[in-house]
Amino acid sequence: MNIKKVLNFLESKFEEIFACVALVIISLCVISQVISRYVFNFGITWTEELAGFAMPWAIYMGAALGVRERFHIRILVGVRSLPMFAQYIIIFLGDLIWLAFNIFMIKYGIDYLELLWERPTISPSMSISRFWPETIIVIAYALMLFRLVQIYVKWFRDGRKGLPGC
Template sequence: MNEPTGSGSMMRILKWLDEHLEEYILVILSVFTVVVIFSQVVLRYIFSSSLPWSEEIARYAFIWMIYIGVSYGVKRQKHLSVDVITMLFERKGQIIINIISNILFLIFALVITYYGINIVGRITRESAALEIPMEYVYLALVVGMILTTVRLVQNIYSNFMDLKNGRNDEGLEGETS
């Protein structure tokens, strides 16, 4: 069965986004922050001048990195977890506990997304130095939690497939090398 050309390329794009979206955003924001801060240091100590907006833009980029980083941690299953209880169970019990914790985290992410959208909709001020709408800064929370929600749904689906297929050989969260 032949797929239309557009459909195949769309699937490749979606697969690439699924595998690399957070990584590229984090790298770009990290490089941007380093360049801005380095430029500020050079200007301040070598040329006795400074950029009035550098601290603000670096702070906002860092805020975006934090929320995108939450999604990346969930995607890689490297987010904070307490595994003392899961160590008491066999693999099937660990998967069930992992599903429950992911569902609870999913509920949290959805609630935060809901209230985040509400807050973003009510922000009317601009940043001091850059004079950009603060909605763009607060939007980091919403985007990060939406990406986290997607990653949590993927993890829950994967865990259900592991249960269904009876996979007992793979480790959870920090157990793989």
């Protein structure tokens, strides 16, 4: 298999893969917990914790997918009713605020991870450091930042036709 095809596939499906894997993990944990409690009369303690760790991964990867596909909250009907210059200003301003927010979250996410690394908190059922599941904060906001920049690179490369990513 061609490496370029694999990289293109990962670039176009990265968020979906991680979000779907996280959702499958959540589903399997919940189903196994229900079966073990109601069929076998005992609970599996680590399934709830694993589902709780997988939930933010699914949510944040879905948010990154929203940025990549430009599905995040935006009222384009109202924006498109404005003159073209005003449309550009509003879209650019919104994306600039989003870019700044991503940088803010990456910076403070790294600070948070440093704190978790210095003062490890061990999860009770799975006995792993909470540092590892919490890395999604930095990973997701970095991915969202990357996808936002990627939208503008593609927009410039395509001759700045229409609004970026729309």
